Amino acid sequence: MTDLDDARIHNFLLSALPADEWQRMRPHLRLVTVHLKETMYEAGQAIEHVDFPVSAVLSMITQVDQETAVEVATIGREGMAGLPVFLGVSDSPNTVVAQIEGLIIRMPAARLREFLLGDGILHAQLHRYVQATIVQLSQNVACNQLHTTEERAARWLLMTADRVGSPQFALTQEFLAQMLGVRRATVSLTAGMLQSAGLISYRRGNISITDRAALQDAACDCYPRIRSEFDRLRNNR
Structure with missing residues (x-):
């Protein structure tokens, strides 16, 4: 492209x-x-x-x-x-x-x-995007305070897959730890649990979501709330 x-x-x-x-x-x-x-x-x-x-x-x-x-x-x-x-x-x-x-x-x-x-239309679209971003920011604050690392990791992986338009993407444990605000050892344990459960495959810095439905079940309720706001933006509603 x-x-x-x-x-x-x-x-x-x-x-x-x-x-x-x-x-x-x-x-x-x-x-x-x-x-x-x-x-x-x-x-x-x-x-x-x-x-x-x-x-x-x-x-x-x-x-x-x-x-x-x-x-x-x-x-x-x-x-x-x-x-x-x-x-x-x-x-x-x-x-x-x-x-x-x-x-x-x-x-x-x-x-x-x-x-x-x-x-123009871009002006209106950016107003909608501000609204969706505010929802994401406020939801992230609650999520970081109330939900487990496993729930937050599942949400983050789903959101990333949505944004790249693919269930596969490159990701290091170091970077995921920074995104979640936890130690790398915690991320390693969390990724291992998700992989053992068959939800993801993690190998050499590459993530593959192998069971999206189960990963959504493992994620906190923040994921569908944030996703719905960006779906509204995509559909111009």
Whole structure:
């Protein structure tokens, strides 16, 4: 996939744009490959560009202390990284890194601001995306406080599969530990339990969901609540 027109249909926000609005936006876009752990933005620094994931998945991380960082939101093909630009803010409150490598469509932040001066479908879609992101953030807070590591890991794996559009994706235990805010040994134990139960297969840094229905049963109720919000965004409701 090397063409912007082909790539944009995989991002929910861009695929919703009518042809004329897309053609006005297209000259300001470029297709970029991002790699595992690559940093999109650093907390407290200016947002120079916004990113619409196509096949990559990005992670919004907050630093708790010098040793601990926790994921607060995941950004995949349903949305856009750099949402503060839409809200009129220039700096990123969080660090955003690639958790799954792949393609994104990148646009300079200044160009997005100019583009949004005209009232179009993208403006409406971003409002819906703000709502879905607020639900995700609030649900994550409750989830991190109330649910077990196994439940949260199952939710995270399901959400990642949704965002890449595949039951298979590359993932290290180190990265999953950071996303869940737990020690690597805890992740190793949790992944082993899910694998022993036949829910996933984990080998050499690659995850394969082998029983999605059972994995959904193992996940907490946060997963269907977050999923329903992004389904509404995809279906323009």
